[in-house]
Amino acid sequence: MNLWRNRFMNLVASFTIAVSLLVLGLFLLLAHNLGGVVAAVGSQVTVSVYLRDGASEEQRSRLMESLRGRPEVDSIEYFTPQAALEKFQKLFPNMREVSSELEENPLPASVEIRIAEGHRDPQALGRFTEEMKRLPGVDDADFDLPWVTRLREVVTMARAAGISLGGVVGLAAILTIASVIRMTIYGRQQEIEIMRLVGATRTYIAAPFLLESSLLGVLGGGLSLGALYAIHRHLAKSQESLVPVLRELLTASFLPQSTSALLLLLGLLAGALGGLLSLRRISR
Amino acid sequence: MVELYHVNKDYGRGNHALVDVNMAVEKGEFVFLTGASGAGKTTLLRLLFREEIATSGKILVDGMNVSTLSASRVPKLRRRLGIVFQDFKLLPRRTVFENVAMVMEVTGVPRHRQRAKTYAVLEMLGLNHKVRAYPLELSGGEQQRVAIARALVNEPALLLADEPTGNLDPRLSWDIMTLFKTINIRGTTVLVATHDKDLIARMGKKVLTLDCGRMVTH
Numbered sequence: 210m211n212l213w214r215n216r217f218m219n220l221v222a223s224f225t226i227a228v229s230l231l232v233l234g235l236f237l238l239l240a241h242n243l244g245g246v247v248a249a250v251g252s253q254v255t256v257s258v259y260l261r262d263g264a265s266e267e268q269r270s271r272l273m274e275s276l277r278g279r280p281e282v283d284s285i286e287y288f289t290p291q292a293a294l295e296k297f298q299k300l301f302p303n304m305r306e307v308s309s310e311l312e313e314n315p316l317p318a319s320v321e322i323r324i325a326e327g328h329r330d331p332q333a334l335g336r337f338t339e340e341m342k343r344l345p346g347v348d349d350a351d352f353d354l355p356w357v358t359r360l361r362e363v364v365t366m367a368r369a370a371g372i373s374l375g376g377v378v379g380l381a382a383i384l385t386i387a388s389v390i391r392m393t394i395y396g397r398q399q400e401i402e403i404m405r406l407v408g409a410t411r412t413y414i415a416a417p418f419l420l421e422s423s424l425l426g427v428l429g430g431g432l433s434l435g436a437l438y439a440i441h442r443h444l445a446k447s448q449e450s451l452v453p454v455l456r457e458l459l460t461a462s463f464l465p466q467s468t469s470a471l472l473l474l475l476g477l478l479a480g481a482l483g484g485l486l487s488l489r490r491i492s493r
Numbered sequence: 494m495v496e497l498y499h500v501n502k503d504y505g506r507g508n509h510a511l512v513d514v515n516m517a518v519e520k521g522e523f524v525f526l527t528g529a530s531g532a533g534k535t536t537l538l539r540l541l542f543r544e545e546i547a548t549s550g551k552i553l554v555d556g557m558n559v560s561t562l563s564a565s566r567v568p569k570l571r572r573r574l575g576i577v578f579q580d581f582k583l584l585p586r587r588t589v590f591e592n593v594a595m596v597m598e599v600t601g602v603p604r605h606r607q608r609a610k611t612y613a614v615l616e617m618l619g620l621n622h623k624v625r626a627y628p629l630e631l632s633g634g635e636q637q638r639v640a641i642a643r644a645l646v647n648e649p650a651l652l653l654a655d656e657p658t659g660n661l662d663p664r665l666s667w668d669i670m671t672l673f674k675t676i677n678i679r680g681t682t683v684l685v686a687t688h689d690k691d692l693i694a695r696m697g698k699k700v701l702t703l704d705c706g707r708m709v710t711h
Contacts, residue, residue: 408572408599408647
């Protein structure tokens, strides 16, 4: 078989495909795990509603009641001024002294609303918060989202970086495959000429080359997946190495099956495309 | 079987390979195409199996209009032809059997029929003892007979040969011509391009002569 006869060049071709897919795969893995972080953090998106000092018990219970019925609300928790103070002291132990020196608890009573999935985008949150502010007995309301949004942007960027970098290297890989197949075709010029003369169709002549290039592509895809998994496992085991965050993001979990399959598919496509490019060599 | 009407072939810049060629080869005929080197013999044959396309004029081969044939139908035309070349065009890394059977492999003939027909044609050409040999282990005459076997195995309506004896000595040349004669008697139309005047004279068949791209006898 031809694959074996030109094994060195074929290996080089598969290798370039593997490298480009590895670059893409690394970024996808980063984005995948970052996405996991975003989802985890996102579930903690809260809106804090601060009650007016003189708010009545009735206003409070009516507020709680109306909140429970809303689709945006996942769960609510009421903090008395005392509870709010304790929470504050727990969060900022260094400030304990300051707060204990205060004669009066400055913190208002508040309701923490955990926002349900599907209502966590900044605009919806903004609208919801504004609405909260207008409710009777409410002094103020706010949400802290900016950094979650920024994290989302990082995920998008990691993905985009992977796709564009992988794309550039991928293009090089396609061209490499094309020239490797072209060399194979060149080496079999005589055979192709005779096949054409005895009435072989173009498809009949081209099919083996296309099959070969596609195989090389899938092989490249497999290699990249293997390498990616090896890196993933190796980092998980080794103690030192890298920026801790980066390491965490590469080792938390591996790519889901669909993304792994996508890498293989991209390898196949790159191979097939390279093959098609080179087939223009077979005249008419 | 073959009809040419006002066929011209230019290779650009005033290089006229064929000029207003008209000719006809009837079904079952044996015809020689002759002329000096560069007279246009090879070009004319290449037009017939559509390796080249005529600049103008009309070409009919076995009922197919070659001048307007689309690229995708070229294989269909070639499957009706047998073509023999001066340089044999055999694959050195395939055995005699494989070289001949390839023609049917390409057109999807079932394996057992491939075997039967290949053995039959090789036997007819006296090559049955060379089935497992490789082309380079054979003499020139034997190699050309393998090439002829390959051209015949599909039972073509028309056999085209371009200087088939150009690489062979006179005695072998005569053997090959005798073979063509036999093939012709069995019903295949034969068109042989050659500049070997002695051979043509001894065969006593119809002769078409090209001179500088023009048909001079008819």
